[in-house]
Amino acid sequence: MQEERLKLPILSEEQVIMEAVAEHPVVIVCGETGSGKTTQVPQFLYEAGYSSDDSIIGVTEPRRVAAVAMSQRVAKEMNLSQRVVSYQIRYEGNVTEETRIKFMTDGVLLKEIQRDFLLSQYKVVIIDEAHERSVYTDILIGLLSRIVSLRAKRLLPLKLIIMSATLRVEDFTQNQRLFATPPPVIKVESRQFPVTVHFNKRTPLEDYSGECFRKVCKVHRLLPAGGILVFLTGQAEVHTLCRRLRRAFPHARPRPPENEDQKDSVEETQKFKKSRARARKAQAATLPQISLDSYSVLPAGEGDEDREAEMDDEEALGSDLDLDLADDGADGGEQPDASLPLHVLPLYSLLAPEKQAQVFQPPPEGTRLCVVATNVAETSLTIPGIKYVVDCGKVKKRHYDRVTGVSSFRITWVSQASADQRAGRAGRTEPGHCYRLYSSAVFSDFEQFPPPEITRRPVEDLILQMKALNIEKVVNFPFPTTPSVEALVAAEELLISLGALQAPQKAERAKQLQRSRLSCPITALGRTMATFPVAPRYAKMLALSRQHGCLPYAITIVAAMTVRELFAELDRPAASDDELTMLKARRARVAHMKRTWAGQGTSRSLGDLMVLLGAVGACEYSGCSPQFCETNGLRLKAMLEIRRLRGQLTTAVNSVCPEAGLFVDPKMQPPSESQVTYLRQIVTAGLGDHLARRVQSEDLLDDKWRNAYKTPLLDDPVFIHPSSVLFKELPDFVVYQEIVETSKLYMKGVSAVEAQWIPALLPSYCQFDKPLEEPPPSYCPEKGRVLCHRASVFYRVGWPLPAVQVDFPEGLDCYKHFARFLLEGQVFPTLAPHRGCLLSSPTTMLKTWARLQPRTEILLRALVAERADCRDALLAAWRKNPKYLLAEYCAWLPQAMHANIEKAWPPTSDL
């Protein structure tokens, strides 16, 4: 091990790095995979004494596995115990008093900043893999730039080291707001084996899967031993290619029958016609950029012929390993056959862990390993023994519409950096080759780097975290790359309507809306919500769930909504008739179980969220056995994650609200009928901006509105997803977890809402009419407020909503009603006995001619002067002045009673 370490190129840079760290508060270290920076830099710092005096060297990683693995590796290299070199991730850690080097995920450090803004335990913080630009990394760098200067002022300097695998660091160095003086950048060589890159001469306009198939066949038939790694974009593609390859190179049967191959190809073409049509559409949009005919954009001298010639030179370097020359369809048959069986394995993130693990095993004796993977293999997982990479050049990414929040999945070209990262996977153990299924001209049109995540997704969760750190003006925060203003505004608006931020005052609203919008302070509710490590909409649900014993259920639902893909993928193409029968049976079983878990009546109205609750409840009841998951189509990994998240949320709720005394009950009973109703309301309150209404009189509309819903922000019809238990139910109002655009706009995670709940639970989205006279306003002794009935309409879309009882709106009329109830003795019962002696009827307060009577006028004025339109305000006024309102009240009663009233004033013992 020590020998291995000595080979690392970074060791010759130790002095340069340590001098830079000594002289500068912030240092950037750039070195590709294989430079050893992650394992070595912490050791340099340790040896230089940066963890003396009980302080710690912190290292953040963007993934949990990396944090755990790195801590173990560094402990071993340094011959130190894991008590000294430790890790901390979301659910677990082995940090002790002795810990000096602490590896953690970036989110963990962000939480620590919430507890101790100055991070006083640390003398150095290393942000690893900063080039990946994950949202937490970006926010950490922004925060740390401030923490570094605060610590310098206190003469307790903190060192920040940003480590990046690429040289794309201008966002850090050229950003004056982030670092006033640009930090020094130290480059470290890497010790990778060379990878020869081969471009296709032509770029297939569609069917890159077929192109992958042909390329793998050729590599396998023509080239020496060594694993093959193929990059595709999704699960379905991965499975299809695996199947084709297995048929082409069956184990123990080396010769692939050519016609079989053809037939398969036709079959697949049929089957995936739809998805190809979509892919074609996506490609058509980008076609102008990649057209091989538009050479006019190239510099002079790089015309058609030159390019071909240049390519040929390039390819000549690849010598016998170059496969492009055989691109004329004469593959297979006449080529020399290696007769080597191909060991084909799929790999993607949602694949069961035991199946993922197969790619790390050596392939069976006498076979060649071929892994067909999605992007997981680009950064998250490293497969040993790969010598050949086949890269389709595409990636599937989630795309959010900034205005509507609708997400869709799009297949686009990767960036140059990603393509290089993929190529690098061929050079981990020996020199390798990368076959790119696109031309070098197309490659040169790729974006240089993928855009930072923070610019591609909603940011309400980040904004809430920042507000909890008392960063009010988020636009002024030194983001390495700032999110769009629309995204920031949308986040603040959502947080305001959830009650997590204070709404700007009405006066301000008129004047300087934009400015005040982006600097709203956090509310007490917002602080509570920020302690729950889930999306703000879900945090709101938790904050509401103390009532009626709903917490354990709300926690479970929120945990299940947070963990992705509860149900296993059963739609994959079957490899055999047996598998097909099995898949069909399992799909039927899952559909049946979903209906069972949804139940009947109000329970069914909770919809897909009831299914989540039922599934988790049943699974936990079974002890979360792999068998239970298997037969019911649940992903064991998802269920275990939900269990851990329930534990974490339970702890979080208990610490906000110790009297709840919650625990995770594996034998949780189903919620009662009334609890389900409360849960439905809790869910409605959290998902208020995700409300949809069944279209009215749809028979009059275009056919495209059949079974459709309307939402406030979308003009197009949206639909309940066919996998939803409410698919055929079509309730008048629903809330949904998300809308995904595929062939249509589909709502997923759907729950039914009663119309009368909307104005009561989502008042901030409703525009209310004047208070109704019938039923008349009343006084609520519990709230100490005047209530009334009001009709309303839902914002933007103007959906009419039924009149419901709400607080009487602020204004003169509210004082009048309150005065009346006060005189009637409803507010303070000790005043009730005087009622018969009043000189005027209390309802006089409400009459339009009330001003004719001085006693109504003076009472009203006195109430308005202290803003006393409810009991609490009145009590507050009496705390300041116990004689408050005495004279005004006495004006309503005969002189003879005044002395006794004065003795018993104020008429309450609640002060």
Next chain:
DNA sequence: GAGCACTGC
């Protein structure tokens, strides 16, 4: 009547 890449608290 369907088809979603990848991650962190």
